[in-house]
Amino acid sequence: MYRLHCFAQSGNSYKVAFLLRALDQPFEMVFVDFMNGATREAPWREAVNEMGEAPVLEADGKRMTQSGAIMTYLARKHGAFGGATPDEQQEVLRWLLFDNHKFTSFFASYRFNRSFGPAAPDPAVMAWLKGRIDAAWSIADKHLAASPFMAGNAPTIADISLSGYLFYPMEESGYDIPANFPHIAAWLERVKAIPGWVAPYDLLPGERIAPRW
Ligand SMILES: N[C@@H](CCC(=O)N[C@@H](CS)C(=O)NCC(=O)O)C(=O)O
Structure with a gap:
């Protein structure tokens, strides 16, 4: 099963989560505590993503980052949303x-x-x-x-x-x-209208935060 490291405010995570839903692929979500600095900590970078960013997708024994690269991988693998020609x-x-x-x-x-x-x-x-x-x-x-x-x-x-x-x-x-x-x-x-679409805060883990400024 796919494992997506993500958090509610992350539109880049949302892109991958939405694609997984559009592809009808089940996935588990791992909350990244971004607002409290998780992605800046050395152990997180060591264990999860050296680039210090969400999203991260674990799949097929690989840990992938960069939403564009992840989505390209998924589109190729599942033969959809990658362009027909x-x-x-x-x-x-x-x-x-x-x-x-x-x-x-x-x-x-x-x-x-x-x-x-x-x-x-x-x-x-x-x-x-x-x-x-x-x-x-x-x-x-x-x-x-x-x-x-x-x-x-x-x-x-x-x-x-x-x-x-x-x-x-x-x-x-x-x-x-x-x-x-x-x-x-x-x-x-x-x-x-793409099947599987759902709003970000109805999909991703973590609390919604009221705008501060
Ligand atoms: N180009 C990357 C951008 C990823 C990105 O900037 N993610 C944000 C959260 S949405 C992040 O983790 N930023 C950490 C930082 O810039 O320090 C992608 O599409 O995955």
Whole structure:
């Protein structure tokens, strides 16, 4: 059985959990106490992930990290959500890289600073991050105006990756997606229709935390 190391606020963990559900694969979840510093402790890094990050998936005698790499492994293994042709598979990879570099990463940092950080966010840092988010999201919004899913006509792990953080409550990020990114908003409804979809806080272990700042 798959074992997923994860926690409720982690959109990157949510991506893998959602994919496992979409693939109809049973899995066990291991709570990572991220908010109390678990991933920064040397023993955790030694035993679980040298990169100091969730998610981690244990499967087939391996311990895997990086949601994009984990999802690629699962899509190949189960023959679904990986893209139907070599061209689509290449497109999936292209969007996974864009997601990890620009789409999820800036937004995850922005949301963390705004809701869960140890101190009130620095306005200059937040303004810089917001500029980067708006630029990346505008690119995805334009792409989705012409395509139902990121890599063609059917959902893939690229959709699961890019959408992961967007299913968290709006008050955590302050981002009003329907008002500002209408094609992303419409696409999120299509992603939600994938069998197995469930909201992050109804799926992942750990307590929901009220936004701090
Ligand atoms: N690119 C990685 C990012 C993973 C990541 O940043 N995970 C967060 C939790 S959602 C984390 O553990 N961060 C620890 C840190 O940055 O110190 C992935 O997609 O798995």
